[in-house]
Amino acid sequence: MSDPIRFLVSFGQAVSTMALYNDGHPARERAVDRSYRCLRDLQAHDPLPRFSFLGEETIYQETALRELGDWEWGTRLAQAGVQRIELDSNVTREQYEEFLEEMMARITLSVIDTSETRTNRATGIKIGALGIRGETREIQETLDAQVPVATISYSLSEEAASIQSMHRDVQERGKLPLAEAEAVVRSLSMAMHGDQQMILPLLQLREFDEYTTTHSLNVSVLVMALTESLGLGQQDIRTFGIAGLLHDLGKVHVPQDILNKPGKLTDEERNVMQQHPVMGAKMIIESGRRLDLAAAVAHEHHIMINGHGYPTYHYRRDCHKASKLVHVCDVFDALRTRRPYRDAWEQERVLTYIEERAGTEFEPEAATAFVTMMRKVASGIQRSPMPSANGSEPVPAPPDNKAAPATPENKIDAAPSAPSAAGVIPPKPPERQP
Numbered sequence: 001m002s003d004p005i006r007f008l009v010s011f012g013q014a015v016s017t018m019a020l021y022n023d024g025h026p027a028r029e030r031a032v033d034r035s036y037r038c039l040r041d042l043q044a045h046d047p048l049p050r051f052s053f054l055g056e057e058t059i060y061q062e063t064a065l066r067e068l069g070d071w072e073w074g075t076r077l078a079q080a081g082v083q084r085i086e087l088d089s090n091v092t093r094e095q096y097e098e099f100l101e102e103m104m105a106r107i108t109l110s111v112i113d114t115s116e117t118r119t120n121r122a123t124g125i126k127i128g129a130l131g132i133r134g135e136t137r138e139i140q141e142t143l144d145a146q147v148p149v150a151t152i153s154y155s156l157s158e159e160a161a162s163i164q165s166m167h168r169d170v171q172e173r174g175k176l177p178l179a180e181a182e183a184v185v186r187s188l189s190m191a192m193h194g195d196q197q198m199i200l201p202l203l204q205l206r207e208f209d210e211y212t213t214t215h216s217l218n219v220s221v222l223v224m225a226l227t228e229s230l231g232l233g234q235q236d237i238r239t240f241g242i243a244g245l246l247h248d249l250g251k252v253h254v255p256q257d258i259l260n261k262p263g264k265l266t267d268e269e270r271n272v273m274q275q276h277p278v279m280g281a282k283m284i285i286e287s288g289r290r291l292d293l294a295a296a297v298a299h300e301h302h303i304m305i306n307g308h309g310y311p312t313y314h315y316r317r318d319c320h321k322a323s324k325l326v327h328v329c330d331v332f333d334a335l336r337t338r339r340p341y342r343d344a345w346e347q348e349r350v351l352t353y354i355e356e357r358a359g360t361e362f363e364p365e366a367a368t369a370f371v372t373m374m375r376k377v378a379s380g381i382q383r384s385p386m387p388s389a390n391g392s393e394p395v396p397a398p399p400d401n402k403a404a405p406a407t408p409e410n411k412i413d414a415a416p417s418a419p420s421a422a423g424v425i426p427p428k429p430p431e432r433q434p
Contacts, residue, residue, distance in 0.1 A: 001067075002067070003038070003041055003042040003045070003046075004042060004046075004049065004051075004060040004065065005065060005067055005068060006038050006041070006042075007035070007038040007039055007041075007042045007049070008051070008058070008065075008068065008071065008073070009038075010031075010034050010035035010037075010038040010039075011035055011038075011073070011100075011103075012071075012072075012073040013031055013034070013035070014031040014032055014034070014035040014100050015073070015100060015103055015104045015107065017031035018031065018032070018100060018101065018104045019104055032093070032096070032097050032100060033093075035096075035100070036093050036096050036097075039087065039091070039096065043087070043089050046061075047088075047089040048086065048087070048088060048089065049061070049086075049087055050084065050085070050086045050087075051084070051085045051086075052083060052084050052179040053074040053075070053077045053078040053082065053083050053084070053085075057074070058071050058074040059179050062179075073107075076107050077103070077106075077107065080103075080106040080107050081106065082103065082106060082127050082128075083128070083183070084126070084127060084128055085125070085126070085127050086125070086126040086127075087124065087125050088124030088125070089124075090124050091124040091125055095124065095125065096125075099125045162180050162183065162184050163184060163213050163216055163217060163245070164213050165180065166180050166181060167212065167213070167249075167252045170249060170252050170283060171252040171253065176246075176249075176283060176284065176287040181242055181245055181246060182238075182242065184217075184220070184245060185220060185224070185238050185241040185242050185245060186238070188201070188217065188220055188221050188224065188241065189224060189237070189238065189241065192221060192224065192225065200221055200222065200225055200377060200381045201221060202217075202218045202221060202222075202333070202381060211259065211260075211337065211339070212248055212251050212252070212259070214337070215248060215330075215333055215334065215337065216244075216245050216246075216247070216248055217245070218329075218333040219244040219245070219247060219248075219326065219329045219330050219333055220241045220242075220244040220245040221241075221244075222244070222329035222332065222333060222370075223240050223241060223243070223244035223322075223325055223326050223329045224237050224238070224240060224241040224244070225373060225377070226325055226328070226329060226366075226369060226370055226373060227240045227241075227325065229369060229372075229373045230369055239293055240293075240322050240325065240326075242291070242294055243293050243294040243296075243297040243298075243322050243326060244297070244326050244329060246280070246284060246291070246294045246297075246298060247280070247294075247297050247298050247301045247326050247330065248276065248280065248298075248330075249279075249280040249283055249284060249298060250275070250276030250277060250278065250279035250280030250281070250282075250283065250298065251276045251280070253276070253279055254272060254273055254275075254276055255272070258272055258273055259273075260339075260340045261340065261341065262340040262341050263341065264341075274302075274310045274311065277298055277299050277300070277301065277302055277310065277311055278299065278311055280298035280299070281295045281296070281298040281299035284298055293320070293322055296319075296320045296322065296323060297320065297322050297323045297326050299311070299323075300319040300320060300323035300327075301323055301326050301327050301330055302327070302330075303319050303323070303327075304327075304360065304361040304362070305319075305324070305359070305360070305361065305362065305363050306360045306361065308361070309361075324362070324363040324366045325366050325370075327361075327362065327363075327366075328354060328362050328363075328366050328367055328370045329370065331350075331354070331361075331362075332350055332351075332354065332370070332374075335349075335350045335353065336350055347374070347378075347381075351371045351374060351375065354367050354370065354371055355367065355368075355371055
């Protein structure tokens with residue numbers, strides 16, 4: 001048994017024992033002593049151990065602890081609002097026992113004074129949500145609320161920073177931090193649900209290099225809203241949200257000068273661009289973290305129902321339902337965003353485009369449901385500028401329909417003129433939508 005698993009097992013035993021025996025009982029003291037020794041043994045080679053709990057998944061640092069199986073304490077901690085535990089090397093035995101008491105109270109739903117507990121808790125032990133929210137008083141109150149709701153004023157700065165960090169990890173180390181992806185989706189889901197209506201918090205980019213970050217967040221929000229409107233359960237909604245968040249993961253290996261080229265791509269550049277679904281699916285599969293659905297979506301999200309798109313198959317086959325939903329959301333956000341090679345489209349123009357290509361590019365049920373949803377929640381769409389990298393107030397984004405000045409280069413691949421008000425003439429699909 002490895003040291004991290006030995007510590008977690010001792011942690012569970014200590015909490016169980018503390019629930020049975022009063023303070024000072026020998027059995028309780030032995031359980032706390034044993035768990036504290038296991039912590040010290042672990043810290044002998046890892047001074048700052050970090051554990052994350054995502055439903056049935058228990059993660060140590062960046063590694064899923066498969067040997068634990070369905071460890072019940074991980075699920076119970078996550079349900080109690082403890083998704084992350086970080087322990088510094090200077091934690092004393094007394095401080096550790098106080099921490100165990102708080103965990104017992106949270107898990108057993110005992111009445112505790114949470115404000116007093118946080119004040120007295122050792123600063124060397126941190127608990128909270130995964131990597132998205134800090135431990136300020138205001139944020140912790142939000143985490144502790146029974147029904148978290150969003151307000152019209154919101155910021156996705158920490159979520160955007162998490163996605164940028166995740167992309168860097170994938171690009172530089174080849175590792176996919178699933179814990180961060182799951183935490184981002186939970187945070188986005190929280191931001192979407194206002195007390196009067198659903199809110200769609202979408203980001204506008206400030207610079208073209210930010211496109212993959214803003215687009216990933218927006219597609220995740222859109223596909224979660226779409227699956228919710230179709231009546232799927234919460235687990236499915238978040239699973240689809242993770243798939244939307246990771247659908248363009250392969251683009252971390254596409255050079256920026258290709259992604260942001262203002263003119264038409266060469267055949268060689270287009271071939272590089274069209275490899276991103278395969279590369280993304282491969283990276284997700286190699287992460288080994290039960291992300292089969294996300295891998296399928298990454299691979300299929302550019303395939304149209306008429307068989308066009310990419311990658312191409314030797315034999316036609318149907319795509320996964322999630323891929324069809326993400327495809328609609330992907331195209332919507334891509335066309336609503338200005339790119340170096342074309343202006344952004346107005347929302348109604350994009351919805352008309354989706355309606356007119358239902359049955360050829362888009363699966364009809366997905367297209368109809370998406371257009372209906374977007375028109376229904378139009379007043380709840382909240383667009384904010386991409387936060388600046390230094391954490392300061394975001395610079396107001398230019399209007400969506402303003403792109404770079406027209407030049408011969410970007411005119412080559414510019415979007416076609418808008419369809420008539422009646423939508424009689426279907427617009428030609430832009431050559432480089434996403």
